[in-house]
Amino acid sequence: MASSTTPQPITLKFQNVVRVAGETIEGSVDLNVALAQEDHIQQLRIKFRGAITTKITIQDAQTSTTHIETIPLIHSDLSLWKQGAAFPDAGSHILVCPFRFKLSENLPPSFHCSGHSATGATISYSLEVVGDRLGLFRPNERLRRIISVVPAASQSQLLVNESLRQGWIGQWKDTKQDIKLRRGILGHYSHAYVTLWIPDLASFPISTPIPFSFHIVTETKVIDRSDRPEDKHGKPLFPAPPTSSTQLTQVLRRQTEVRVRDIIRYEEDTFDLQGTRNLGDAAQLRGVDAVVDELQWIPKEGKDRGVWRRGAHFNSTLSFPFAPTVRTKTLDWLYVLQFVVPFPGIGNDLKLEFPIHLGPGSPCPPSPNGMHGLSSRTYAEVLPAGPPPMLDLPPSYWAGDDHDWDDEKQ
The missing domain is CATH 2.60.40.640 (Immunoglobulin-like)
Known part of the structure; x- marks a missing residue:
């Protein structure tokens, strides 16, 4: 050579x-x-x-x-x-x-x-x-x-891009998900709720930091008011919300439809965002603000029975350096943003999915x-x-x- x-x-x-x-x-x-x-x-x-x-x-x-x-x-x-x-x-x-x-x-x-x-x-x-x-x-x-x-990018897409870069002050939309949990196969259920807030846009420009807020709330099973919110070892009663961004993961999933004349097949790819699936690792690149709510007692069955409620908020940005969403004669694809909040026990991971349309930004x-x-x-x-x-x-x-x-x- x-x-x-x-x-x-x-x-x-x-x-x-x-x-x-x-x-x-x-x-x-x-x-x-x-x-x-x-x-x-x-x-x-x-x-x-x-x-x-x-x-x-x-x-x-x-x-x-x-x-x-x-x-x-x-x-x-x-x-x-x-x-x-x-x-x-x-x-x-x-x-x-x-x-x-x-x-x-x-x-x-x-x-x-x-x-x-x-x-x-x-x-x-x-x-x-x-x-x-x-x-x-x-x-x-x-x-x-x-x-x-x-x-x-069109002129309206460029204006959106610039608004995001300067600090979004427009409308937000929320997506919610909840799950019933228990540590074993028997016993009463606890609950977890998540809400994602993201700018209310029909399309998000690629390779532009997109701000988001992720709120997690957990409620213990119904217990007596006299029961403490911690177990005998001093650990929070199940389920405790994550208090660190290192406990959360996020990925972008792409669903592709491939056509050759009258034959159709589907492919799915999963992408790590900012080089990692761990929101905590991404925090090192863009920063994650974490706020833990004060513990609350919520009556459920009279004043002496209820649940302990805990909450945590995470605020950061995500960027998507991927091909804008397009539909062609033989090929098209869609994106879904997925957050995962893990909890102990089988099948207790709470997943929130948000379909996201990507558009050009230049x-x-x-x-x-x-x-x-x-x-x-x-x-x-x-x-x-x-x-x-x-x-x-x-x-x-x-x-x-x-x-x-x-x-x-x-």
Whole structure:
């Protein structure tokens, strides 16, 4: 294998950032003309491809059949150079070949899922530079760059994004869940209640801190007023609410529907938020405010019978660096935010689920000035806050294994 410092005939210069649908993207290819002549390169082209690819494998006792459907999204080609058509400046072997592509405004976001049941889907985009060689036994020189794309946010979505970043002062909505608990298979039930407060929005911008408040209330089984709220060992009577964020977990679940013509399959993925399922670990990144309520006696069966009520509040933020919720002809997905409050005993974990729609959070940048508009400026000068944050995509997306272009061998 050649050393990375060995001169190459083709070098692609293109900023490795997330691109926004509707954006005009540009870069350049440096062609070492002397090496190109030695390698018998006759022509230099660049291809920009995008596609939705869905795959479903059906297995029975004897056979396995894989069904694949590909819907092209982008299919652009540019000729950058032909032998004898252009030469480097005197004293140089390098010819700079600029290129420019305009992204459609309705492109879906980059996406990847691959399940254990041989079902998979990807929305993928790539640039590929091709150096054409003459002759059957001289394969073309190829250089591929996988890129990611997100939809552009509307003006109303940008206003919501900015409101969240400055500190949400709008309306909130709540989601509630409760459970009856007991430590063993016999005995009276205790109760636990949870309430999630989150901004009252139809869609939440990706990669933006979303504030939330999580309130947990527990009530013991009905006991005599004379019974203390602690057992003989000084521990709170069952069930005691968590008083530390390290006792709570949260995940984001994605439910994907994959279609290949009339065949439909479903996949589910679970993502850790901020690199962990433990809200306490996430607290180290964004902070969690925890407040424990004062113990309360609540009469239930007359003034001498009742329950001890305890409560705890947790306030923090969560961020979702995942593909915005989209529906396409062959692929769509939904997200569900799930909190889990564990209690001792079998089946006593209290789960609260909140369907969450994710939307884009970045504007489409203005078109660059001239073919070399980005070569002398950083991307941060094009967008007010720089490029969109990178999406959380698996290594298999960047490897390009699922790209299935119809002209791959051309």
